[in-house]
Amino acid sequence: MERKQTLETACRDFEEDLVLYYYGDGSEAERSRVEVHTRTCARCHRFLDDLRRLLPQMAQPESLPQSFWDGYYRETVAKIAAQRERSPWWRNLLTPMRAWAVPVFASAAVAVLVVGLLIGRGGWNAQSGGPRANIPQEILTDASQLEFFNSMDMIESLTALETLDGGKTGPWAGPNG
Amino acid sequence: MSWQPSMDNQNSQELRDEELVALCQQGQGQYFDFLVRKYMEKAFRIAFDFTRDKEEAKDLSQEAFLRAFSRIKQFDGRSTFYTWFYRLVVNLCLDYARRKGRVRWQSLDAIVEENPERAELADSSSAPEQQAMAGEAKRRAHSTLKSMPDKQRTAFLLRNHQGLPIADIAKVMKTTEATVRVYLHRAVAALRQSLLEFV
Numbered sequence: 001m002e003r004k005q006t007l008e009t010a011c012r013d014f015e016e017d018l019v020l021y022y023y024g025d026g027s028e029a030e031r032s033r034v035e036v037h038t039r040t041c042a043r044c045h046r047f048l049d050d051l052r053r054l055l056p057q058m059a060q061p062e063s064l065p066q067s068f069w070d071g072y073y074r075e076t077v078a079k080i081a082a083q084r085e086r087s088p089w090w091r092n093l094l095t096p097m098r099a100w101a102v103p104v105f106a107s108a109a110v111a112v113l114v115v116g117l118l119i120g121r122g123g124w125n126a127q128s129g130g131p132r133a134n135i136p137q138e139i140l141t142d143a144s145q146l147e148f149f150n151s152m153d154m155i156e157s158l159t160a161l162e163t164l165d166g167g168k169t170g171p172w173a174g175p176n177g
Numbered sequence: 178m179s180w181q182p183s184m185d186n187q188n189s190q191e192l193r194d195e196e197l198v199a200l201c202q203q204g205q206g207q208y209f210d211f212l213v214r215k216y217m218e219k220a221f222r223i224a225f226d227f228t229r230d231k232e233e234a235k236d237l238s239q240e241a242f243l244r245a246f247s248r249i250k251q252f253d254g255r256s257t258f259y260t261w262f263y264r265l266v267v268n269l270c271l272d273y274a275r276r277k278g279r280v281r282w283q284s285l286d287a288i289v290e291e292n293p294e295r296a297e298l299a300d301s302s303s304a305p306e307q308q309a310m311a312g313e314a315k316r317r318a319h320s321t322l323k324s325m326p327d328k329q330r331t332a333f334l335l336r337n338h339q340g341l342p343i344a345d346i347a348k349v350m351k352t353t354e355a356t357v358r359v360y361l362h363r364a365v366a367a368l369r370q371s372l373l374e375f376v
Contacts, residue, residue: 016362
């Protein structure tokens with residue numbers, strides 16, 4: 001009863017090994033080391049005794065009647081059977097080919113994607129060339145003329161800028177500028 | 178439905194776990210019933226150690242069987258079936274503990290008290306005073322266990338209550354044996370401290 005007041009610890013270097021020793025774990029060398037030590041160390045000896053008294057009580061399984069286990073088993077297998085019935089049909093189809101299904105389906109998906117892209121690109125190119133071919137020649141000529149007029153506008157703007165600049169000559173101006 | 182496994186072949190009951198698993202993987206799911214029968218008590222007791230609640234322990238351990246069955250094709254045999262299955266049970270229990278936040282105490286003895294006709298089936302090997310002390314010590318021990326970090330508690334319960342070797346606990350917990358030793362030591366030291374008056 002006196003030991004209630006203070007906790008007597010085992011030697012720091014041995015405490016972990018004592019726990020392993022109690023459970024029958026650890027190497028032969030570790031077990032021999034503990035045995036030799038506990039012969040002379042009262043604290044470690046008591047520590048081991050405490051474990052022997054306390055831990056088996058905790059582990060002692062409490063009994064349950066056989067009827068409990070029968071019911072438990074019945075319920076569990078019934079739940080599993082219900083789950084088996086609920087499993088989707090396609091899972092059963094895939095199951096036999098699981099080992100090779102992944103690479104096969106992946107390759108097929110890549111192939112479909114590549115073919116789709118090739119067809120799609122071909123179609124797009126054909127469409128992009130199509131409308132231009134249908135534009136009348138006069139309109140195309142007008143379009144090139146429009147580009148010419150745009151460039152003329154830019155030249156006019158440059159002239160206006162030079163005027164605003166007060167006749168200053170730029171580095172690009174010629175000897176008469 | 179009969180609770181006995183439907184296969185009347187005596188040899189079926191002697192099949193090793195990996196053989197039963199292989200049969201299940203080949204689509205013969207009825208062989209899983211043998212695994213249920215073999216591991217139901219252990220699964221229930223692990224769950225009860227974590228939850229201290231009979232109904233929760235039953236639900237969690239049954240859920241573990243359902244998960245194991247639905248994932249049986251994913252089991253690749255790199256570990257033993259039981260370490261793989263124990264991992265499922267432990268993870269479900271830890272999730273439960275996190276969800277619940279606290280664990281209500283219930284002794285399995287209470288189940289017998291509720292059903293006196295079953296009392297004769299309870300363990301009667303200990304003397305009454307020993308039983309009383311053991312009851313209080315267990316209550317204290319489980320209070321200490323409840324407050325422990327999950328990993329220490331798991332290592333302790335699997336070693337002390339389930340008798341798993343440290344190597345298997347390391348597999349269940351996906352850690353090293355050295356780490357399991359540390360968890361176990363810390364758990365035992367904490368329990369010894371809390372139970373000193375019962376020594």
